[in-house]
Amino acid sequence: MKLNVCTPAKGRPREFDLDEALTAALRVFWSKGYEGASLTELTKAMGITRPSLYAAYGNKEELFRKALDLYEREKLAYTRGALDAPTAKGVAERFLYGAMAAQCSEYEPHGCLGVITSVACGAEAEAIREEVIARRQSSRQAIIDRFEKGKAEGDLPPETDPGALTSYLMAVLQGMAIQAGAGAKREDLEQVVETTLAMWPGR
Numbered sequence: 001m002k003l004n005v006c007t008p009a010k011g012r013p014r015e016f017d018l019d020e021a022l023t024a025a026l027r028v029f030w031s032k033g034y035e036g037a038s039l040t041e042l043t044k045a046m047g048i049t050r051p052s053l054y055a056a057y058g059n060k061e062e063l064f065r066k067a068l069d070l071y072e073r074e075k076l077a078y079t080r081g082a083l084d085a086p087t088a089k090g091v092a093e094r095f096l097y098g099a100m101a102a103q104c105s106e107y108e109p110h111g112c113l114g115v116i117t118s119v120a121c122g123a124e125a126e127a128i129r130e131e132v133i134a135r136r137q138s139s140r141q142a143i144i145d146r147f148e149k150g151k152a153e154g155d156l157p158p159e160t161d162p163g164a165l166t167s168y169l170m171a172v173l174q175g176m177a178i179q180a181g182a183g184a185k186r187e188d189l190e191q192v193v194e195t196t197l198a199m200w201p202g203r
Contacts, residue, residue: 018056021046025057026067034064035125064128072135075102083142088150089200091143092169096193099173103180103189112177140166156202165201172196 024045028037039060043050057063078098085091103112147162156165176189 016046016048016052021048021056022063022066022070025063026070029064029067030071034128061128065131068132068135078102079139083146087155087203088147088165089155089197089203091146091150092200093197095169095173096176096196099176100186100189100193103177104186112174112181136170140170143169150202160201169196 024047025042028042028045031037032041037060039050039053042060042063043053046053048056053063057066078094078101082091082094082098085094099112143166144162147156147160147165150156151158151160151162156162172192176184176192179192180189
């Protein structure tokens with residue numbers, strides 16, 4: 001989608017692709033986190049001026065929210081299908097292998113945008129951190145509900161605590177993201193996935 005915005009330096013409209021610019025902003029946020037991404041770095045990557053950024057996306061916070069929407073829609077697409085797996089273990093398997101594939105991509109930054117941003121501690125990032133946590137909580141509840149269903153259907157042992165099992169799965173996923181961001185190789189993450197599934201309760 002193209003948008004014309006005024007560039008004061010030249011006094012005439014400047015055309016750029018909103019989607020391409022947002023994708024470029026996402027890569028900067030993904031690499032550096034919310035706090036680490038400066039407006040100078042963002043506008044340079046997006047190929048636009050600051051006035052154009054404000055006119056098209058609002059402020060930095062709103063730009064990040066739009067980038068986070070894009071990240072969830074495209075980079076975390078595997079999570080939507082994961083909950084449809086026929087068993088609880090199948091859900092975990094799809095999450096783990098989907099995350100590994102995303103984190104090992106040669107064409108994207110490594111690690112998880114949500115993890116990178118949720119550990120930010122500056123005052124500027126507090127509202128963003130809270131939103132990332134709220135989105136994660138929503139995802140967590142969806143997994144808990146699916147594991148409750150798995151327990152009722154008998155593919156998890158009767159003594160299983162779906163909330164605790166969800167916390168365990170998310171801790172593994174977050175740990176994989178941190179390891180990927182620190183340079184872990186695909187085979188390292190494969191060992192984590194295989195060990196997690198080998199220890200998984202039930203069928």
